[in-house]
Amino acid sequence: MPGFEYIGEAEHRQVLEVMASGVLMRYGFDGPRKGQWKCRELEENLATRFGVRRAHVCSSGTSALSTALAVCGVGAGDEVVLPPFTFVADLETVLLAGAVPVFADIDETLCLDPRSVAAAMTPRTKAVLVVHMCGAMARIDAIMELCRTHQVTLIEDAAQAAGATFHGKPLGTFGRVGCLSFDYVKTITCGEGGAVLTDDEETYRLAQAYTDHGHDHAGADRGADGHPHIGANFRLSELHAAVGVAQLARLDDILQVQRRHKAMLKDGLAGIRGLQFRELPDPAGDSATFLSLLLPSEHDARQAAKALAEAGVDGCFYWYDNNWHYHRKWDHIKTFTSPGRLAIDRFGYGSDLTKITLPQSDAVIGRTISMLIKLRWTEEHVRDRLARMKSVLA
Numbered sequence: 001m002p003g004f005e006y007i008g009e010a011e012h013r014q015v016l017e018v019m020a021s022g023v024l025m026r027y028g029f030d031g032p033r034k035g036q037w038k039c040r041e042l043e044e045n046l047a048t049r050f051g052v053r054r055a056h057v058c059s060s061g062t063s064a065l066s067t068a069l070a071v072c073g074v075g076a077g078d079e080v081v082l083p084p085f086t087f088v089a090d091l092e093t094v095l096l097a098g099a100v101p102v103f104a105d106i107d108e109t110l111c112l113d114p115r116s117v118a119a120a121m122t123p124r125t126k127a128v129l130v131v132h133m134c135g136a137m138a139r140i141d142a143i144m145e146l147c148r149t150h151q152v153t154l155i156e157d158a159a160q161a162a163g164a165t166f167h168g169k170p171l172g173t174f175g176r177v178g179c180l181s182f183d184y185v186k187t188i189t190c191g192e193g194g195a196v197l198t199d200d201e202e203t204y205r206l207a208q209a210y211t212d213h214g215h216d217h218a219g220a221d222r223g224a225d226g227h228p229h230i231g232a233n234f235r236l237s238e239l240h241a242a243v244g245v246a247q248l249a250r251l252d253d254i255l256q257v258q259r260r261h262k263a264m265l266k267d268g269l270a271g272i273r274g275l276q277f278r279e280l281p282d283p284a285g286d287s288a289t290f291l292s293l294l295l296p297s298e299h300d301a302r303q304a305a306k307a308l309a310e311a312g313v314d315g316c317f318y319w320y321d322n323n324w325h326y327h328r329k330w331d332h333i334k335t336f337t338s339p340g341r342l343a344i345d346r347f348g349y350g351s352d353l354t355k356i357t358l359p360q361s362d363a364v365i366g367r368t369i370s371m372l373i374k375l376r377w378t379e380e381h382v383r384d385r386l387a388r389m390k391s392v393l394a
């Protein structure tokens with residue numbers, strides 16, 4: 001998923017425009033900036049590209065998640081249903097909001113299983129935080145329907161799925177708020193950055209205020225703002241936004257290259273006995289940032305992961321043992337001292353998240369190996385990689 005492979009002339013030019021103006025901050029300095037607003041430009045382009053009424057950029061995907069939770073009114077004691085397979089930021093931001101994380105299982109989509117989400121709902125459920133992992137979609141239609149019937153807020157984490165769609169509609173545009181990340185290893189990057197997407201004006205109004213100490217940004221220059229809300233500093237700089245403007249313009253090319261490389265690998269591996277691909281509720285909408293393979297058993301997956309590394313197939317992830325993306329290794333949360341600690345204690349995990357048992361998720365992730373799809377691969381490299389993969393998997 002790496003836009004960093006394409007940092008080139010366009011990014012260079014964009015950044016130099018900001019340097020030439022000397023105004024590095026997104027707000028105020030109305031005179032000196034001479035009409036140049038890179039954050040605004042990126043927001044307008046994002047709104048157009050994703051087909052939403054409003055996009056608001058912020059400092060990271062993590063701050064986008066915190067903002068989403070805050071503007072949806074998620075706070076102390078509220079329960080948030082989320083998957084155990086995600087980047088740890090989802091758990092962190094729920095805990096930092098003082099809310100209670102409630103894990104529902106994933107299925108072979110590598111995303112939330114709607115049946116498990118339904119089972120996890122209680123009268124205290126405030127939101128479902130669905131994560132579109134590894135470049136593709138959750139069963140977002142079923143999850144949306146569940147949220148509607150239970151009158152629970154749907155928040156989407158599309159940090160790993162920029163450009164992916166479900167039946168033609170971009171991921172990140174199904175919930176009340178969608179979150180994107182532009183960190184250095186995401187599909188498009190600003191170096192660091194993120195965005196919230198929404199169709200709801202009030203949600204947008206709160207989000208843009210929350211990321212800037214509650215400023216309402218209603219006045220000319222900065223002095224005329226009111227700041228009626230509590231907030232934080234999650235602002236993105238003009239330098240970062242400038243890189244984002246160039247990167248967003250590349251998104252369709254990036255998707256095309258990823259899809260071509262992934263299709264070659266998938267075609268080549270099709271039909272190998274016992275080898276399954278991650279289930280895609282809408283294959284046409286896959287952003288193809290990852291290829292995910294499901295082996296028949298945990299034992300097979302562990303052996304294959306090791307053999308792939310030995311065969312020189314780089315960029316593979318065996319998530320089950322990974323301490324960023326799967327709950328089993330989130331033992332650092334044990335030492336956490338924040339409102340979230342209270343939330344975990346109250347929910348009865350002790351304060352040890354590794355004690356959570358999610359056998360269905362374990363059974364999926366234990367069998368899964370994912371591989372990053374790179375943009376700079378040549379066709380020859382893909383063929384060579386495929387041959388090495390077949391020597392291990394066939």
Ligand SMILES: *Cc1c(COP(=O)(O)O)cnc(C)c1O
Pocket residue numbers: 059060061062063086087089090131157159160181182183193194
């Ligand atoms: C990267 C990522 C985030 C956090 O984004 P940052 O910009 O790194 O803060 C959140 N969720 C998922 C699924 C991610 O992959």
